[in-house]
Amino acid sequence: MSDKPTTIKEIAKLLNISVSTVSRALNDHSSIGLITKMRVKKLAQELNYEPNQRAIQFLQGKSHTIGVILPELSESFFSAAITGIEDIAYKRNYTVLLAQSHDDADREKLLVEKMKTQRVDGLLISVAKTTSTYEHFEALKKLNIPIVFFDRIPPIKNIHFVASNLETGTFEAVNFLLKKGHRTIGMINGPATLIACAERKNGYVRAMTSQRLKFDPSLVMSCDLSESGTIEAMETLLNHKRKPTAIVTFNDYVALFAMRYARNLGLKINEDLDFVSYANLPIINYMDHTPIASVEQFPYKQGKKAANILLDLLNKPKSESGAEQAYFNIVVESELIIGADK
Amino acid sequence: MSDKPTTIKEIAKLLNISVSTVSRALNDHSSIGLITKMRVKKLAQELNYEPNQRAIQFLQGKSHTIGVILPELSESFFSAAITGIEDIAYKRNYTVLLAQSHDDADREKLLVEKMKTQRVDGLLISVAKTTSTYEHFEALKKLNIPIVFFDRIPPIKNIHFVASNLETGTFEAVNFLLKKGHRTIGMINGPATLIACAERKNGYVRAMTSQRLKFDPSLVMSCDLSESGTIEAMETLLNHKRKPTAIVTFNDYVALFAMRYARNLGLKINEDLDFVSYANLPIINYMDHTPIASVEQFPYKQGKKAANILLDLLNKPKSESGAEQAYFNIVVESELIIGADK
DNA sequence: GTTTATTGCGCAAACGGTTGTGTTTAATTT
């Protein structure tokens, strides 16, 4: 039938009234008579009129769209996060422009530029692992396009961000093991360069010392997160003079490698050796051998939180020119989930 | 510094020339003198001018944006698919508007409406499980907004779609088992309502008959895909007078349930009983007991394919009014991957 | 019966670009 969408002009012409009247009638403006309103609305209905959002966005200088740049959607952490983001955006009548950096700093930079020329109202981003310069973010700031950083936070000042604190969850995890009677607890941590590793270690130390136990650094192994790296760490730990009876692993992948290795040695998982991990894999619940507990980072919740902050920023009354801007630095506490295995 | 983005008008005013000259200068139009071009470009650079895409989109009636509606990003099939879609869109300079239906038909309908008012140039969609009416798609068609359906195809005529054919992969899977010496092969299929189930069954039947083996319908179980349903199916199969030596499961979840059940009975996985499944879970590679082979559906590839088709449709010369429109019905053959376990 | 509100609607500008059609100036041709 119709080729192009109906416009307000056509309605005006058909009714022999002006476009402004049609516009106001459709928006229930008080200065339009009831009869006219009715006529306009009836015709609009018949013609399947829908306002051209692009035109409105252009006119108002607002796109009602937020950009989201994530490293990799196939990582379940991020796909859970985008779901949270999208749910909030949908609820608050915003639209989501999605892009993935694939952990490539250059591509990320291009994507940020693109978001700028697309005139998104705000940006939500988890930066690529390789990103080391941050001027492209400054450009957005100058245009008053707010950015909320998310999970992977760049080391720059005066930014909004939402991140999880793994220290708390780790503390709970180690504490849980201690309460269960363990006294020698190993940890397979990640490469020292990651901030997240320090958080894990801090939680470990705090839990141990809070129980007046001495912290033994040789029980915390660093690991490149590969299977061979995990096995090495396991070998060291299991040959330790104080052989651990429980192990906290950096993530579910490491946990799987470690458990497999332990099983091959004839150890019974969660009998001879207890495992606690960090939740990245939804599938872990379906598996045969799972950690007895898991530190949950709530990516869905974090996504929702970040999106809400961004949308709040977009809708807050204009910051008075003199006033200091407040920055949202939200830390979502991680939490120990016991018996994640169904 | 600057509050609003630089516009072409400001440049014009600063240089005392008209906006049209600025526009043409920036676009290297032939009718603009070299000196003027240089002056304009230099100033544009200094002011960080970037054309307002929203304005251009509005003017040209094209948004250079495609809408993507998927049921659930946390399903790895879809997160892989969106990655393929996004990669192609990025490469071809399109932008992706993302939304999830959460398998809710009503929400999906609203999302389709929203895509329409947002004036996306085209739509890519995998319909919700509960979707049973299809008028909302017709509305887009009337506006010449092409739709490419993807993976979950609605039963309507004259549409473009990309889907995988599980018949092929299943044929290969069963054939593989037959070549391995198996003669009694069980299948735990899904609910009969799904088209995908028929494809699986057909592949199974074709493989058996192609080897001149009789097809025994009682070896193909229907199942609701839950753990208890899987167990029931396993009980029936293992108590069958012709006890299967290999089992093809509907998906990786069912495989996990089935393997767990078998192990609890003391059966050795892939020794006493071989398993073949369909790849949905990337994580399966990390696990201890995995199927010996897996039917891959290439969601990433499917996503790329679907996106390419949609963008081709958008960029093809206008269909002559008289000409019959051709519909893309692309079937991506599934494929058996042997030894998926690392 | 004139003035004053009130109601109902139209006019036109604006958002930021693109593009077809003048218009001016200078160079070239004859």
Added chain:
DNA sequence: AAATTAAACACAACCGTTTGCGCAATAAAC
């Protein structure tokens, strides 16, 4: 020197919608 032409730029319309302002008609007030 007059006529033609090409080069370089300006003018203005346009995309669809909103919105401030003005204007007419009717009703109310005195």
